[in-house]
Amino acid sequence: MYIKSVKLSSVAVAEPGESYQSKTTVYGWIEVLVDCPGSSDLYTYKIPPQLEIKPGDILTVPFGTQQVGAIAIRLLTQPNVDLPADKIREVEDVVSKRFFPSTYWELLNRIAAYYYTPLIQVIRVALPPGLLGRSQRRLRLTSLGKDQDVSNNTSVFMSPTAQQVLQLLQKTPTGDYSYYYIQQKVKSSYRGTRELIRLGLAENYLEPPRQNQPKLQKAVTLIENNDRDLTPRQREIVEVLRRQGGELWQSELLQICSASTSILKALVEKSYIVIEEREILRREQSPLMAGDQAKSLTNAQTSALELIQSLNGFAQVLLHGVTGSGKTEVYLQAIAPLLNQGKSALVLVPEIGLTPQLTDRFRARFGNRVQVYHSALSDGERYDTWRQMFTGEAQVVIGTRSAIFAPLPNLGLIILDEEHDSSFKQDSPIPTYHARTVAQWRAELENCPLILGSATPSLESWISVKAENTSPPPHLPTSQYLSLPERINSRPLPPVEIVDMRRELQEGNRSIFSRSLQEALEQLQEKKQQGILFIHRRGHSTFVSCRSCGYVLECPNCDVSLSYHHVEEGAPQLLRCHYCNYGRSHPPHCPECSSPYLKFFGSGTQRVAQELNRQFPALKLIRFDSDTTRNKGSHRNLLTQFANKEADLLVGTQMLTKGLDLPQVTLVGVVAADGLLHLSDYRANERTFQTLTQVAGRAGRGEDPGRVIVQTYTPEHPVIEAVKSHDYQSFSNAELEQRQALNYPPYGRLILLRLSSLDPIQVQNTAQIIATNFNDTEGFEILGPAPANILRVANRYRWQILLKFAPDALPNLPDWQEVRALCPSSVSLTIDVDPINIM
Numbered sequence: 001m002y003i004k005s006v007k008l009s010s011v012a013v014a015e016p017g018e019s020y021q022s023k024t025t026v027y028g029w030i031e032v033l034v035d036c037p038g039s040s041d042l043y044t045y046k047i048p049p050q051l052e053i054k055p056g057d058i059l060t061v062p063f064g065t066q067q068v069g070a071i072a073i074r075l076l077t078q079p080n081v082d083l084p085a086d087k088i089r090e091v092e093d094v095v096s097k098r099f100f101p102s103t104y105w106e107l108l109n110r111i112a113a114y115y116y117t118p119l120i121q122v123i124r125v126a127l128p129p130g131l132l133g134r135s136q137r138r139l140r141l142t143s144l145g146k147d148q149d150v151s152n153n154t155s156v157f158m159s160p161t162a163q164q165v166l167q168l169l170q171k172t173p174t175g176d177y178s179y180y181y182i183q184q185k186v187k188s189s190y191r192g193t194r195e196l197i198r199l200g201l202a203e204n205y206l207e208p209p210r211q212n213q214p215k216l217q218k219a220v221t222l223i224e225n226n227d228r229d230l231t232p233r234q235r236e237i238v239e240v241l242r243r244q245g246g247e248l249w250q251s252e253l254l255q256i257c258s259a260s261t262s263i264l265k266a267l268v269e270k271s272y273i274v275i276e277e278r279e280i281l282r283r284e285q286s287p288l289m290a291g292d293q294a295k296s297l298t299n300a301q302t303s304a305l306e307l308i309q310s311l312n313g314f315a316q317v318l319l320h321g322v323t324g325s326g327k328t329e330v331y332l333q334a335i336a337p338l339l340n341q342g343k344s345a346l347v348l349v350p351e352i353g354l355t356p357q358l359t360d361r362f363r364a365r366f367g368n369r370v371q372v373y374h375s376a377l378s379d380g381e382r383y384d385t386w387r388q389m390f391t392g393e394a395q396v397v398i399g400t401r402s403a404i405f406a407p408l409p410n411l412g413l414i415i416l417d418e419e420h421d422s423s424f425k426q427d428s429p430i431p432t433y434h435a436r437t438v439a440q441w442r443a444e445l446e447n448c449p450l451i452l453g454s455a456t457p458s459l460e461s462w463i464s465v466k467a468e469n470t471s472p473p474p475h476l477p478t479s480q481y482l483s484l485p486e487r488i489n490s491r492p493l494p495p496v497e498i499v500d501m502r503r504e505l506q507e508g509n510r511s512i513f514s515r516s517l518q519e520a521l522e523q524l525q526e527k528k529q530q531g532i533l534f535i536h537r538r539g540h541s542t543f544v545s546c547r548s549c550g551y552v553l554e555c556p557n558c559d560v561s562l563s564y565h566h567v568e569e570g571a572p573q574l575l576r577c578h579y580c581n582y583g584r585s586h587p588p589h590c591p592e593c594s595s596p597y598l599k600f601f602g603s604g605t606q607r608v609a610q611e612l613n614r615q616f617p618a619l620k621l622i623r624f625d626s627d628t629t630r631n632k633g634s635h636r637n638l639l640t641q642f643a644n645k646e647a648d649l650l651v652g653t654q655m656l657t658k659g660l661d662l663p664q665v666t667l668v669g670v671v672a673a674d675g676l677l678h679l680s681d682y683r684a685n686e687r688t689f690q691t692l693t694q695v696a697g698r699a700g701r702g703e704d705p706g707r708v709i710v711q712t713y714t715p716e717h718p719v720i721e722a723v724k725s726h727d728y729q730s731f732s733n734a735e736l737e738q739r740q741a742l743n744y745p746p747y748g749r750l751i752l753l754r755l756s757s758l759d760p761i762q763v764q765n766t767a768q769i770i771a772t773n774f775n776d777t778e779g780f781e782i783l784g785p786a787p788a789n790i791l792r793v794a795n796r797y798r799w800q801i802l803l804k805f806a807p808d809a810l811p812n813l814p815d816w817q818e819v820r821a822l823c824p825s826s827v828s829l830t831i832d833v834d835p836i837n838i839m
């Protein structure tokens with residue numbers, strides 16, 4: 001219909017009294033998201049004829065007895081039928097046009113559509129906390145308004161209210177008040193303000209949230225250089241300023257010169273300096289970096305960089321470089337020229353654990369043009385970073401998953417480092433987006449290249465380049481392939497030794513460390529080298545059970561066993577649930593049969609650390625897992641301690657596998673590879689291969705050659721063999737064949753429905769009803785309903801239904817409204833599109 005009307009209007013000639021407008025679609029109403037705590041519904045308003053409104057504009061609307069801010073969401077040709085026309089109020093005004101650039105707005109809409117999520121929820125993910133909720137509308141004088149003589153009403157005619165408002169504004173030094181304040185001071189001020197805006201004497205704008213007011217500090221700037229009429233003391237100050245480049249914070253200047261503010265005042269009066277409040281942006285504090293120069297590139301790096309720089313507009317590139325091949329250097333040199341062209345770059349990384357080191361490398365190269373954006377920032381930091389990005393100055397933003405929403409207006413490049421990492425996917429709440437998918441859309445919309453970097457690319461990305469015998473399924477993009485097949489300086493990848501733990505036991509070694517690993521640990525101190533020990537789990541052990549009756553201590557809220565935590569000698573022994581964080585003290589006797597013989601099974605980080613202390617008392621170690629890195633800055637502190645050689649061994653979980661670049665690490669040990677392999681999920685092999693290859697890749701990155709020891713009970717497993725031979729290609733090709741045979745991603749597509757409820761019967765029944773309902777729909781396979789691997793978490797019972805779509809057929813999607821309608825209010829439903837954790 002829309003297309004038809006466009007065609008018509010291009011040939012139509014307007015009759016007298018008629019306009020072309022009448023031929024095109026007329027949107028008389030707009031749905032808005034209202035800036036009011038707790039309100040998440042859309043409200044419909046009428047668009048007054050004089051206003052032009054587009055989705056993404058910021059508006060003011062009447063709401064109850066107030067005027068509030070709102071975001072325009074969707075234009076309507078007709079209001080909802082159940083809304084009486086006379087109850088619909090009019091939009092008051094447009095405060096900020098195109099607050100969201102149109103490409104950004106389009107991005108949010110795509111996410112909402114693809115992930116079946118109400119747009120409002122997508123907006124909430126994208127905006128920093130409180131931006132909409134607390135922002136307020138203000139009025140300020142234009143330069144014309146500042147000079148306008150109110151008493152002289154002959155040059156410009158103004159109503160008495162407009163005059164009153166103008167006078168009010170002119171009385172304040174900043175020429176600026178909130179609408180709210182003006183409304184308090186001037187009766188019916190609204191007309192007056194509109195008049196001033198129309199006359200170009202004032203303008204309105206949105207002020208940042210109150211609580212996060214920018215921090216201001218006084219800055220002194222030298223504006224006059226000849227110092228003829230100055231006293232010696234004044235001259236001294238001017239001289240200091242000049243030597244400092246003409247500008248200093250007032251507090252610093254006063255300190256350097258041991259002066260008081262009165263002498264500065266005198267200089268202001270003589271027009272030598274100006275003092276003004278400047279904003280200090282609150283960013284994550286980091287130590288000052290020594291500057292760093294671009295390295296001269298290896299041949300492989302050079303060709304990769306050349307290809308990247310030859311790209312014009314949108315393109316997806318897979319940068320497949322073995323661990324330690326210098327991918328980061330390629331990123332840095334790809335970004336540098338962009339910044340000089342005034343463009344920005346966005347770098348996404350999987351976890352905060354590796355951000356400090358990576359951030360440091362970027363800061364060393366680009367100084368304070370680097371911003372860090374992740375969910376661990378304080379609201380104030382996040383808000384300021386967000387606003388800094390909004391300025392449009394060329395900058396590099398480094399962040400985790402949600403940084404894909406960074407509002408950079410001049411985006412020149414997006415990079416996903418360690419693109420295979422599953423933390424780029426949000427499991428809940430909705431939208432259950434994958435940052436890689438969103439990055440693909442964003443790069444496309446902004447027409448800039450996207451680089452996916454990894455030593456172990458995801459199969460999704462691998463298939464998008466592997467075009468020789470198969471082409472990627474239609475729903476996946478194609479990418480260009482860049483390879484860095486060797487480590488820097490042709491350093492070899494470390495040899496991987498696989499130790500069969502069954503043999504160890506047969507030959508009488510009951511320790512959790514094989515003889516090989518014990519020997520290697522003993523040599524560490526002798527050789528003054530460092531090691532990393534990788535453990536699949538945090539905590540002490542996976543579970544505690546009674547040796548007499550077999551009773552297992554479980555969480556009362558979840559169907560999982562409790563983990564034993566023991567921090568140090570003398571500290572209370574705790575049992576903790578890793579799902580809901582329930583904790584209790586460790587009982588001295590079995591709650592079931594009172595036997596005192598409780599046994600710990602499995603080996604978490606704590607348990608391994610204790611065992612190390614017992615067997616190798618001289619070895620100094622640092623535990624690095626989510627228990628020890630909970631506080632802000634603790635990642636950095638622990639890694640710095642380790643880099644300064646304050647410990648011989650770093651003992652930790654997944655966090656260790658991601659991108660650490662520590663040249664003095666020669667030994668990497670994997671205590672038990674099996675825990676990873678036996679996760680019941682179609683991605684278990686892929687994930688195990690990636691994790692083991694990445695952790696192995698931490699060894700031998702410096703001068704001294706590295707060595708990797710992987711302990712396992714299944715040494716013959718094909719994944720273990722592929723890790724041993726560093727053979728990504730044969731592993732992934734074999735894995736792809738299996739996926740294709742079973743129609744799993746990246747060939748087929750999956751949608752997982754997660755249902756949960758406090759009521760075990762109701763959730764099961766609902767799952768059953770939904771699944772039965774699907775039976776009439778064609779085009780996909782239904783797996784389930786089945787209880788989740790852990791049926792109950794935090795007292796909620798969880799069921800799921802997995803939908804599997806054929807790769808070629810355009811999915812014949814169920815009607816989600818209908819599906820939702822099948823859920824009683826006690827059952828919550830999450831639609832997880834392209835799920836990664838199916839457990």
Ligand SMILES: Nc1ncnc2c1ncn2[C@@H]1O[C@H](COP(=O)(O)OP(=O)(O)OP(=O)(O)O)[C@@H](O)[C@H]1O
Binds near residue numbers: 295297324661
């Ligand atoms: N051209 C170069 N010349 C000399 N040293 C380099 C060069 N490129 C990178 N390096 C150094 O080599 C080391 C490894 O590089 P980098 O950390 O970028 O590798 P990576 O491919 O990102 O590794 P991983 O995937 O394992 O995290 C770093 O210490 C880096 O400073």
Ligand SMILES: [Zn+2]
Binds near residue numbers: 593594
């Ligand atoms: Zn017992």
Ligand SMILES: [Zn+2]
Binds near residue numbers: 558793
């Ligand atoms: Zn629990």
